[in-house]
Amino acid sequence: MxxxxxxxxxxxxxxxxxxxxxxxxxxxxxxxxxxxxxxxxxxxxxxxxxxxxxxxxxxxxxxxxxxxxxxxxxxxxxxxxxxxxxxxxxxxxxxxxxxxxxxxxxxxxxxxxxxxxxxxxxxxxxxxxxxxxxxxxxxxxxxxxxxxxxxxxxxxxxxxxxxxxxxxxxxxxxxxxxxxxxxxxxxxxxxxxxxxxxxxxxxxxxxxxxxxxxxxxxxxxxxxxxxxxxxxxxxFVGSVNMIDGVVTSCQPGLVDVKTKQGAVTLQAQSRDEHAVGSEVSIAVRPEKIIIQKTRPETEPETPNVLHGTVKELAYLGRLSTLRVETDAGFIVEVTSPNTTRHSDGKHPFEWDDEVYISFPAASAVVLIA
Ligand SMILES: Nc1ncnc2c1ncn2[C@@H]1O[C@H](COP(=O)(O)OP(=O)(O)OP(=O)(O)O)[C@@H](O)[C@H]1O
Ligand SMILES: [Mg+2]
Structure with missing residues (x-):
């Protein structure tokens, strides 16, 4: 009982x-x-x-x-x-x-x-x-x-x-x-x-x-x-990047969504079932986004890659918050932990740096309401 x-x-x-x-x-x-x-x-x-x-x-x-x-x-x-x-x-x-x-x-x-x-x-x-x-x-x-x-x-x-x-x-x-x-x-x-x-x-x-x-x-x-x-x-619970899009395919495990930023592939949650053509939003937390100066080459693990420019950078001690403007003009918030000490006072990224941001399919969530 x-x-x-x-x-x-x-x-x-x-x-x-x-x-x-x-x-x-x-x-x-x-x-x-x-x-x-x-x-x-x-x-x-x-x-x-x-x-x-x-x-x-x-x-x-x-x-x-x-x-x-x-x-x-x-x-x-x-x-x-x-x-x-x-x-x-x-x-x-x-x-x-x-x-x-x-x-x-x-x-x-x-x-x-x-x-x-x-x-x-x-x-x-x-x-x-x-x-x-x-x-x-x-x-x-x-x-x-x-x-x-x-x-x-x-x-x-x-x-x-x-x-x-x-x-x-x-x-x-x-x-x-x-x-x-x-x-x-x-x-x-x-x-x-x-x-x-x-x-x-x-x-x-x-x-x-x-x-x-x-x-x-x-x-x-x-x-x-x-x-x-x-x-x-x-x-309401934490910061999030949200992109709207339309579902182009939904197979067991993976959902493809067409957005203004290009195609995005997500790992479907067990509760998800999305009809092709339905409008959805995709949510990605800032800390789940990987930021690099060179293009990540490890497809298919990281299918979601965007190119952009660092537009804002706030050093918060424990971590830094960056705002990256993608080539299509979308602002993405990224947090990156300050794991190494930058004794020269320089952050690994600077304003106007060209960067690649990416996230694994499992790191995003599909939202409908
Ligand atoms: N006695 C009352 N008469 C009329 N309206 C009330 C009364 N008590 C609460 N309300 C209204 O009900 C709603 C919910 O109020 P409540 O006090 O439960 O909010 P809350 O979530 O505790 O907000 P807060 O975080 O500001 O304390 C509010 O719009 C409030 O104005
Ligand atoms: Mg109250």
Whole structure:
């Protein structure tokens, strides 16, 4: 017998007036997952979380958590806690009092509270700050206290709305790993909202990419990145080069597409079936493009070769981003890792260099929608 999904959502819809914020969503989340909702501002992420928590009543659909239907269950009786987009700690209370708050309100006895708060602060490595007030903490420390406060009552599910939104980039990246470690230690199911695609990729066991109240794709970070289901997903998750074309042949394994750039050959995904003559877009990630000064000769492994000129070059340390204009006037973004040190300060490519760019058939994806 396969395990039932821990959170099971069917046909969930929420409208405000005649605007549909969450549109007929189905979702299965497994126990212990770190599930990420990724999408732009206003796509319905917070509304979806609020329905899971019980703060918002759906217009249609059902939510089941741990086998129990939530329709008649008020927020405080759900095995769920939510950490809000702008988590507010009580400013006049010390760290330990902030964390103890939920237990105290439930009438848990003092010795128990002391023990559990101590454990929780240890867990988020804030035990040395127990007596401080929030204004005496850094942003990252405050964020950890807020996490401790949301976890103190041991919810089975923690909903986190932009938990790292208030942190600067460096601290944010560091805290992502702390969040994952904490989740791993506790085994609590996390549903995390973010609009930052790199953060989503770092954190998630699976990602749901959301737009206009719907899910465009649900998959592991690698699935969503390597085989995006739609143009929106391809664009939203990472950078991508997109070329439109028409299918000229589709045999098992390979698809030929005629584009303004010439013929392109792609390896078909198992889900692909493209009628000859149908219009498609081809997506190739910048890091999958090979850039060379001489023409690659290893056909047929690299059938997709274009000649062009380097028009822009940005040195980013770890890698460089180049924009190459092909002979047909199409701009292609290419990233190339800076694996060797250029001690003379010179990059292997320079502006106006003539180059050949190519990509293997397996590195491109055919998109229809
Ligand atoms: N109470 C409400 N009344 C009317 N419209 C609402 C209400 N709550 C949300 N909306 C609308 O529903 C849509 C989705 O809102 P939601 O807060 O879920 O977006 P979000 O994905 O969390 O965005 P952000 O990333 O900016 O937080 C938005 O267009 C918003 O204006
Ligand atoms: Mg929101």
């Amino acid at each position: 396969t395990e039932q999904p821990f959170i099971k959502v069917r046909g969930l819809t929420r409208t405000f007036g005649n605007f549909t914020a969450v549109d007929n969503i189905d979702l299965d989340i497994n126990r212990g997952e770190l599930f990420v909702l990724l999408g732009g501002s206003g796509c319905g992420k917070t509304t979806l979380l609020r329905m899971l928590a019980g703060f918002e009543t759906p217009d249609a659909g059902s939510i089941e958590i741990d086998g129990a239907d939530m329709a008649q269950t008020p927020p405080y009786s759900r095995p769920v806690n939510m950490m809000f987009q702008s988590y507010a700690l009580f400013p006049h209370m010390s760290v330990e009092k902030n964390v103890a708050y939920g237990l105290k309100r439930d009438g848990v006895d003092r010795a128990q509270i002391k023990l559990r708060v101590g454990e929780m602060l240890q867990m988020v490595e804030m035990q040395d700050f127990a007596k401080r007030k929030p204004h005496q903490l850094s942003g990252g420390q405050r964020q950890r206290v807020a996490l401790a406060r949301s976890l103190i009552k041991k919810p089975k599910v923690l909903l986190l709305d932009e938990p790292l939104g208030a942190l600067d980039k460096r601290l944010r990246e560091q805290t992502q790993f702390e969040l994952m470690e904490l989740q791993d230690k506790l085994g609590t199911t996390f549903v995390v909202v973010t609009h930052d695609q790199e953060e989503a990729m770092t954190l998630a066991t699976r990602i749901a990419v959301m737009e206009g109240g719907r899910f465009m794709q649900i998959g592991t970070p690698a699935e969503v990145y390597e085989t995006p289901a739609t143009k929106f997903v391809a664009n």
